[in-house]
Amino acid sequence: MIGQRRFYITSPIYYVNDSPHIGHAYTTLACDVLARFKRLDGFDVKFLTGTDEHGQKVEKSARAAGMDPQSFTDKVSQNFRDLARAMNYSNDDFIRTTEPRHIAACQALWRELKARGQIYLGDYQGWYSVRDEAFWGEGELISGSDGKRTAPTGAPVEWVKEPSYFFPLSKWQDRLLKFYDENPDFIGPASRRNEVISFVRGGLEDLSVSRTSFKWGVPVPDDPAHIMYVWLDALTNYITAVGYPDTSGEYARYWPADLHMVGKDILRFHAVYWPAFLMAAGLAPPKRVFAHGWWTNEGNKISKSLGNVIEPNALIARYGLDPVRYFLLREVPFGNDGDFSHKAMVGRLNGELANELGNLAQRTLAQVNKNCDAKVPARGEFSDEDRMLVEGAGSLLARLRETFDRQQFHEGLEAVWVVVRSANAYIDRQAPWGLRKTDPARMATVLYALAETVRHVAILLQPIMPDSMARLLDQLAVAPALRDFAALFKPLEAGTPLPAPQGIFPRFVEAREGAA
Ligand code: ME8
16 A cells, blocks of 8 residues: 555574573564554554574574574574464564575675674674673673672673674764754663663773684675674664665565564664664664563573573463463553563452453443344434533543553553443443333443444454454444454444344463362
């Protein structure tokens, strides 16, 4: 469509040294919700995710598994594709950094940087953390309780000394500060933006962008003794996927990306190094980077060594996919750290999903089924109260657009639940079941207002809970073509036959001690 608005959103690409856990699922889920939301809102969307397969960390993991790195990455990358299916992500592409298209893009970017005098040969001496795949300055290290120095992330560091190509990051300090100043929305949330700006103000050192002490990476063009630093390689994935170095087709259509979604631990790479690399290559930086917080498990840091890693598949099996999707984006203000607990999960599932939304839908549809001949009732004139309810539902789209554009999912969801709760209060006050005999016309109007409210809520919640809302819209007999946001303004038609209602969100019941 000519003039159609576009939206390019990316998740980080995941290291294949690890099997997928709640952290991976969370970052991509947030992207999926925004991608689905924008598609329903009429945008031309591209949503990218994938795997980061080069570097020392992955090479080490392959060795530990007794495999060559290529077979190892082929195997483990599949776990992330499986996660995408299990979580019902709607990604349009899945990139692997070992693919030829990506190696070509990395080498083209390198050549461009070289041709513009943005790469020089030198010697690197300094601290490197394989776990973070990051160079750390002397002043950034912290002393552990055992007196050993580690990276600020707690990861072990080693002293590295090897010939290396450098990117003159120090020269980009002023340009970066100017860029942040001119683009106040580039980094979200605001607290993170301040952190990045003070880091850059503190002075930047030139960045080592090649390694010679191992082989698992993209060869540096014309100097195969070097491989590219894994973060230069990894970040490039965002332009590989839109066809770089060809800047006509998808690149022209989607670049610069609208949003790179990342965890707070990898913000520096995305908000400092990446825009500097791009500007140095004469390419546009992305429009926005948002850093979300980290999950703990029942109050504890999640780690393999503690054995408390939360596996997405286990959550889905226990609570159901859509309740998990809802919980992750509802429980914590997006950007903050959050705690996963069984109690909190069950609280939201049984409270907001089963008792509030599920009950509203069930009460409405059951009465329509029983008292309106299983057809959408014909409404009479709306009273002020009817109008307030339906107009409240009608105002949600604007509210969701505004909150989701700031990635504040919890605020948008809270606004939806204000409407859900007022609809439950309305149904109690209007008591349509009592009107059946006394005023059937009024009963029809009340049930119509409720069904319209449920329709709005179901259409708007599709990005968060696609399967459950599809089932709810089936029960309202809303045609598939009438489920996008433009169709919000096409009210239900009286007389449309409705199928028998069925509960959408079963309550979670604790298994009794000792029960089989
Ligand atoms: O960093 N809670 O990949 P990665 C929330 N390959 N998020 C968490 C988390 C937790 N407990 N643990 C991890 C990389 N994450 C690079 C990215 S992009 C060009 C390259 C999130 O496999 C973390 O914050 O280590 C990050 O966004 C993602 O998982 C990183 O996964």
